[in-house]
Every structure is written in structure tokens, then in C-alpha cells.
Amino acid sequence: MSHTITTIGIVGTGAMGRGIAQVAAEAGLRVKLHDAREGALDEARAFIAKLWDRGVAKQRFSQSRADALAARFEEAATLNELADCELVIEAIVERIDAKQKLFQQLEAVIGERAILATNTSSLSVTEIAAACSRPERVIGLHFFNPVPLMKVVEVIPGLRTDAAVIEATEALGQRFGHFTARATDTPGFLVNHAGRAFGTEALRALAEGVADHVTIDRLLKDQGGFRMGPFTLLDLTGLDVSHAVMESIYHQYYQEPRFRPSALTGQRLAAGLLGRKSGEGFYRYVDGQAVVPDEPAAPRATPMPVWISAEDADAQRALADLVETAGWPLETGATPSETALCLLTPYGEDATDCALRQGLDPARCVAVDMLAGLDRRRCLMTSPATRGDVRDAAHALLAADGTPVSAIHDSGGFVLQRVVACIVNVGADIAQQRVAEPATIDRAVELGLGYARGPLAMGDHYGAKRILSILENLQAASGDPRYRPSPWLRRRARLGLPLTATDAQ
């Protein structure tokens, strides 16, 4: 039997509840609002009215439409007044006991066929439902902040949720104009699960002393095309929130090494360095603006002969073009001369291992990250044995045409390779665990995390085989199971299939 939804209830009208109320009214629903705190409803209504007023001022819609929208809200002073709602969404405090108690109270009030939806981001929908006499009517409907702008909602059936309830909830999400991402009831669901790699791997690179946070942010933004660097993002979200999410998902997966948080965040949290909201996080904020040190100027160097490893033919060609354009002498022999600067192009290997494996003198070797090409920013990496004048020469060469260059210490996978490989690997494992369909994973991540490509498409963009070898090299050198490739990635890379491919049958 299908569910018709014309009236919904929203309990908890804070940051999330008010956003959900706004999109529900805009979708033509009658919306009943309840909050335990006095004054909360007025604040929520005033907040939404202001947004609609702005819409009127910008001539996006008429005053009469704004008035009609506001008239769709009704106050429910008590839970009893939600009796005629066909669906109630809770967006109250993130505590299992509070949510279970609320749903028990609501079950005593609402109709036989009414649906109970939770906006929880970290609790189990199944566990919340378990406290209800009819768990089959309970579902997760997980929105993102701010709801009107974040056009994705995760639809999370609990283990006992009815098929008709899933269908009705999905239809509602679509009516709100959101992409509905159906995902299983697993820790972090889909989007927050997929978002684990970006911050934790960047923190790991920082903790290893590979580069400072500013450099890591610049590399991921410019080379990786991420909207903002991981440390800018951590500052924006606030460590009080991010640290808790990192710890919660790690523990909910029983210390899965892929999600292992960094010791850095707990200590920074203790120091009150929360981010933008406390005036200082990884960056310091003055008048709401991050204080970002200027980019260090490229060193000057006298041209020296340059030899480029032939291990990656495309990379060798691109670097040879760059050497010729800069007017530096290019060595084209199979091995370098005694005086050459040697450019290496490793994937997942550090400069030390890459130089030694090729029988080169590490003192004259500099590694260049070629994963994303040379266009937007270049990253060079040196082994502990690389001479200072050799590093400076490589830096000057790479900066000769004005493209920014970041120099980092030795690291398997530079910064971009290791972070991208971890994002792809976590995304692949989400597909492996059948948390969601491959196309859903990619679209939900694009919308929910703002990545230009979802993790599977990202892997296909850079090449699944390449991502696999980055991870294998990282795992071999570090011995850390964090980098073990997901079977989803390993099999598809070996079979030459796209990462977005489901099984052929």
C-alpha cells in the first residue's frame, strides 16, 4: 500500500530542522514544527522568513509566494499535535536515548501508517528503530547542512524497514528537489564514510613531517582540484565536530586502519584550537579571514644538465618539454652523467626507494609528482640525501614558467597521490560492502562533499591500475594495513574494468 504525504512534522528546529522545514514548505507540504526549547520555533521561522525575504528582494519569487510558504508552517506546542502527520522527521540532539524516547512518544500519537524518519548522522537507524513497537516504519533521512543548498539526502532503511516506507521516503526526498542516495545502515552511511580519507590522510602526511598544513592545502586544492584544502575544511567544520566524527567512525568499524585518526587533532582540540569558530585552528583568523603566509619565492639556480627517468614515458615527455622550454641542457642517455640533476616520477614510492631501486645517486635525485600533470601546481620531493643545490635547481627549473611549485620532504605518494589513493580506496570499499550502488556513491559524494568527481570516477580518471600501484607501494614501504587495496579496486584494476562497473551478470 502506498503512503501519501501531505503533512509532515519536524521535531527539533535547530540548524537542520529549520532547513528541512524550508525545503518541505517549498515542496508544497503542510509543515508542523515542534521544539522542546521555548523560543526555538520563532527563531526558526524568523530565520527562514529572512531567506525568503532575500528571495523576494532578488526577484526570485513574489511576496505573495513568500507569504503562502510561511503560511504552510504550523506550531505544534506538544507532540500530540503531530497526530495527523503522515511522516515525522526528528532533528533533535544526537543521542540515542533521546531519539528512542522521542520515537516511542510519537508512536503513541501518530497514525498506524505514519513514518518516523531520523536525521541522525552517526547513530544506527536500526538501533533507534529497535526501541519502537513497529520498527518497520522507521527510516533514516539524512540531510546535509545547509539543507536547501546541499541537494543530497541519504535514505537509510534499518534492517526491519518496510519496502513501502523506503519508497515513500525516497519520493519525498525527490519532491524536495534532492538527489536521494539509498545506502545501508552502516557507520557514516555513505557520504560521511566516503569523506574519511581526505582529512585523515592529510593529517597523517602532516604528522609525518612531509609538509606543513599550508603546503598540503595548496597541493590538494591546486593539483587535486578540491574546492578547499583539508586543513581549511577542518577549520571550517571545527575540530569539536570533526575530531568526534573521526573517532566515532574509526571505533564503529572496530579500529579499521583506513579510518585511523591522527593524534594531532585531540591535542589541538584540548588546546581550544577548534578552527574558524574559535579564531584559531590550523590557521589563525583575523576579521574572519585566514592568515595564510605568502608562498616562498622560487630559488635562483644556474642551469645544469637534466636527466629524466624513463619509467613513465608520458611523464618523461612532459618533463623533457619543460626542460627544453626553460632552455636547460637535456640528457637523453639511458643513464645520467656524473653531473646531471635526475628527475624521477614515482607512484606511491618515496624518492629514496625510487632512486635506490634504479641504481641512481640519491644525492642528485628529485622526484616530481606527475599524477595530475604539470599544469596548475608542481610538487617536488627530495630524499634525506638529496643535495640542497640539486633541490634548488629542480625547484628553479619547475618554476621557470611561473607555475607555482611546492617542495616537500620524502613521502610515499607525495601528498596528492596518497590522499587521492585513499579516497578512491575508501570509495571502492563502500562499493565492495554494497553500502550503495556505484553511481549513487559518486553522485552523493559530488553533492555531499563537493568533490569534482566521486571516488570511483576519480579512480577511473587517474587510472585504477595506477591507484592500485600507489596503494601497493605505500603498503609495502609502511607495512600499514591502512593502505591495503580494497578487493573492489584490486579486481577491477586487474581486469581492466572501470571502478564504476558492477558485476557483469
Ligand SMILES: NC(=O)c1ccc[n+]([C@@H]2O[C@H](COP(=O)([O-])OP(=O)(O)OC[C@H]3O[C@@H](n4cnc5c(N)ncnc54)[C@H](O)[C@@H]3O)[C@@H](O)[C@H]2O)c1
Ligand atoms: N549540523 C549538521 O551539520 C548536521 C548534519 C546532518 C545531520 N545532523 C543531525 O541532525 C540532528 C540535529 O542537529 P542540529 O545541528 O540541527 O542541532 P541543533 O542543536 O542546531 O538543533 C537541535 C534542536 O533540537 C531541539 N531539541 C533537542 N532535544 C529535543 C527533544 N528531545 N525534543 C524536541 N526538541 C529537542 C533543540 O532545542 C534544538 O533546537 C542531530 O541528530 C545531528 O546529528 C546535523
